[in-house]
Amino acid sequence: MAKPIDDLLAEDPTALMRNASLKLTVIARQLRAHFDQSVALLDVTRSQWTVIAAVARYPGSTQRTIASMLEIAEASAGRLIDRLCADGLLERRAKDDDRRAHAVYLTDAGQAITSKLAGIARANEDVAFAGFDHGDLLRFNALLDTISENISKS
Numbered sequence: 001m002a003k004p005i006d007d008l009l010a011e012d013p014t015a016l017m018r019n020a021s022l023k024l025t026v027i028a029r030q031l032r033a034h035f036d037q038s039v040a041l042l043d044v045t046r047s048q049w050t051v052i053a054a055v056a057r058y059p060g061s062t063q064r065t066i067a068s069m070l071e072i073a074e075a076s077a078g079r080l081i082d083r084l085c086a087d088g089l090l091e092r093r094a095k096d097d098d099r100r101a102h103a104v105y106l107t108d109a110g111q112a113i114t115s116k117l118a119g120i121a122r123a124n125e126d127v128a129f130a131g132f133d134h135g136d137l138l139r140f141n142a143l144l145d146t147i148s149e150n151i152s153k154s
Contacts, residue, residue, distance in 0.1 A: 024147075031128060038120045042113060047072075048089075049117055051080045052106070055090060056114045060103040062095070089113060 036046055044052070054069050055061060061069070067077035081104055084090040089110035092102040106114060129137065 031124070034127070035121065035124050038124055039117065042116055042120075044113065047076075047080055048084060049113075051077070051084060052089060052110060052114060053117065055104050055106055055110070059105050060093075062101045062103060064101075066104065084110070 032046065039049060042049075050070055051066060054066050058065070058069070063077050063081055064074055066081065067074040070077065081090060081092070085092060087109075088107055091105055091107050093105060095101045095103050132140070
């Protein structure tokens with residue numbers, strides 16, 4: 001009688017790693033798609049909400065820093081920031097220590113959207129992590145940190 005696929009995976013570490021890698025890829029896509037659906041009513045794109053979230057987390061960041069955080073081109077970050085400034089969600093302010101650079105901050109409207117995004121994120125996280133207890137989340141985060149460190153070292 002043939003063995004079930006889970007038994008075959010358990011016996012082959014290479015297949016098990018490949019299966020885990022594929023699952024991470026699929027789950028990341030599912031998380032993004034679910035969040036994108038949830039924020040559609042806010043009338044912001046994924047690119048826009050990621051910039052908003054980055055500025056909310058690190059107020060006063062420069063365009064270069066935001067681009068680096070989001071792993072996008074500086075020009076792309078600049079266009080997104082320009083658009084969000086035009087929409088009244090972000091503002092640029094001159095930096096005291098560098099006349100050429102501008103710090104980016106949320107406006108009051110940007111703060112309001114950030115609060116809505118945070119609420120939507122929390123609801124999505126509640127769905128994704130249903131059935132996980134605190135210890136599960138601690139172990140899961142530790143495993144993800146290990147994967148990230150391994151990739152960073154290579």
